[in-house]
Amino acid sequence: MKIFIDTANLDMIKEINSWGILDGVTTNPSLVAKENTDTPTRVKEIAKILGDRPVSAEVMALDADGMIAEGKKLAAIAPNVNVKLPMCIESLKATKALSSEGIAVNMTLIFDPLQALMAAKAGARFVSPFIGRLDDIGTHGVDMLSETVQIIHQYGFDTEIIAASIRHPTHVLDAAEMGCDIATIPYDILKKMVAHPKTEEGIAKFKADYEKVNGPGQ
Ligand code: E4P
Numbered sequence: 001m002k003i004f005i006d007t008a009n010l011d012m013i014k015e016i017n018s019w020g021i022l023d024g025v026t027t028n029p030s031l032v033a034k035e036n037t038d039t040p041t042r043v044k045e046i047a048k049i050l051g052d053r054p055v056s057a058e059v060m061a062l063d064a065d066g067m068i069a070e071g072k073k074l075a076a077i078a079p080n081v082n083v084k085l086p087m088c089i090e091s092l093k094a095t096k097a098l099s100s101e102g103i104a105v106n107m108t109l110i111f112d113p114l115q116a117l118m119a120a121k122a123g124a125r126f127v128s129p130f131i132g133r134l135d136d137i138g139t140h141g142v143d144m145l146s147e148t149v150q151i152i153h154q155y156g157f158d159t160e161i162i163a164a165s166i167r168h169p170t171h172v173l174d175a176a177e178m179g180c181d182i183a184t185i186p187y188d189i190l191k192k193m194v195a196h197p198k199t200e201e202g203i204a205k206f207k208a209d210y211e212k213v214n215g216p217g218q
Contacts, residue, residue: 002024004023008046010035010045053080055078057077099125131145132171166185167189169193
């Protein structure tokens with residue numbers, strides 16, 4: 001499974017990039033606003049750090065012509081930038097137009113497998129089902145993700161599924177177990193995915209045992 005970070009914060013992206021596990025970045029208007037900047041400026045900075053790995057940049061237009069124009073501008077920032085569109089009929093039209101010009105689209109705000117199917121049919125390179133926000137309203141987000149994975153994979157669409165709106169490490173575990181292509185994960189959850197109390201305990205024990213015989217180690 002590919003791992004993306006879901007943030008527009010440059011320090012977080014640089015740190016996770018240094019771990020050697022980062023496959024891409026997703027941003028959205030809320031994440032960019034948190035950094036007190038604008039999408040084109042921030043996406044240019046992120047795209048440079050990422051090299052040839054994908055970065056999602058979301059449009060603000062809500063009509064197909066506006067999305068296409070804005071999407072082209074965002075895609076022109078760097079070859080690794082893909083255009084994030086919010087799921088709706090206008091976005092389907094814009095996806096068809098952008099993808100037929102070779103511009104990758106990430107259809108976002110997916111809450112139903114049929115929305116993902118429609119996006120894939122229109123040529124979306126990525127679809128982003130939101131797990132956590134469904135959990136928030138008492139619906140099992142992971143079940144919706146699992147149905148989406150089953151449908152998109154069984155027809156062999158050239159569309160990768162990004163598990164989005166991830167709230168805890170078990171969301172990532174669920175996505176990995178079902179064979180989801182990608183998870184876009186917040187920084188604090190990426191950190192939790194590395195830590196384990198038994199690992200810390202083991203490191204301390206090995207050090208103590210070593211030092212009993214050899215004296216203080218490094
Ligand atoms: C996905 O690309 C979105 O940026 C993101 O996962 C939204 O998650 P949230 O529900 O935590 O805002």
